[in-house]
Amino acid sequence: MRRGLAMIAAALVATPALADPDYTPRAEVEITNADWTRDAVLYQLNTRQFTAEGTFAAARKHLPRLADMGVDIIWLMPIHPIGDLHRKGTLGSPYAVRDYRAVNPELGSEAEFRAFVDEAHRLGLKVILDWVANHSAFDNPLTQTHPEWYTRSPEGALMSPVGTDWSDVADFDFSQPALRQYMTESLTYWVREFGIDGYRADMAGYVPIDFWETARAELDKVKPVFMLAEWEQRDLHARAFDATYAWKWKEAMQRIAGNGSGASAIRSYYAEQAESWPQAGMRMTYTDNHDQNSWDGVAAEIYGPAYEAAIALSFVGSGLPLIYNGQEADLDRQLAFFDKDPIRWGPGRYDGLFRRLIALKTQARALHNGRFGAGMIEVPSNATADVFAFTRGDAGERVFAVFNLSPRVQAVQFDHARHHGRYVDALSGEAAAFAGGETINLAPWGYRIFSETK
16 A cells, blocks of 8 residues: 555656646637628528529629618528429429539529629629538439438438438538538639639538538638528637527517517527627627528518517627518518519618618627627616617717617616717717716617717
């Protein structure tokens, strides 16, 4: 026993001292965000449904309008040829990709796609493509030339991703290095050859993070890109994605609108965002997209009288806002996914609101995205259960916002001086000042946004 203790003591003496630990905080986000993402607003465009023609050439005619509206990044839903085998509907799902390096002829030619991108760039817009890395169509030639790249059922057959009803797609096996190389080279192909500016990654969490990290590094060698992950995981921001989906934001807003429970759910979302997510990680906030809701219906129906407040909060709260094609024209239905169902364009009641909110986001540095913007400081009130009020930015350039997230009338008074200063109403232009004792009267689901003046 004594001998054993002596040997342990000798070993401890012989062990070199550990180096002093480094307590300096490490950057959670290591990628560099392109400067043009600073105040970017996304616009999702479903080429098939965007116009009666459903082509790049027809959609190209809308680009001056979108540029004038103030959006920055056009997200095109998948543009690739669609598989025939196990096709859903008459036209199939654009997420059933038959060829990763070709353009769906139903949407136009490669030359027409190139003209769309070139015109967008001429107008100061960026273009990102929807990319489906996790699975392909069952009749993608890769199933024949590289069958080892696909996941197999216990019986050895091609299979859809586990736990899904995606019967028109076959799951890839990302343990295959050659598949990773092919997919990365396909991603860089569109950036190098057509000048696109990045990607929205479909079901990004179904693909290993280290694949995306390698792909991002390769893409950035070609040009600075923007990457949006359809997933909600903070580690994706470290070395792969600029932005991730804020599903919890959408779910909180829908719950509030549906049950009238007040501001608690959205307050909890922003608290978790501030405490658990890196500030440099952009979170995409949205009220509508091609698969946006938990219930049947369109956003205006789901949110009801809370719809306008939800749109406004998606722009002035912490987040990267998305506009879904047709929202500015009061889209009145959820567009068909597998069949032709063009948007009916016309003047919409929310077009002006989107334009004013985009202009505010562009002008107010505090509202910029991720690392470029400012955090949210809550301003408590006498109606905190129903009202969510906050400032963003330093004194002299703050944005002060007050949202009544309830179906109840509110007479809001504030106990703190966090928002005191001289402002203008950001949407009406009326002057306002806060020095203590003021009351803001808000209708059900009403809101006010103020921009500080110097």
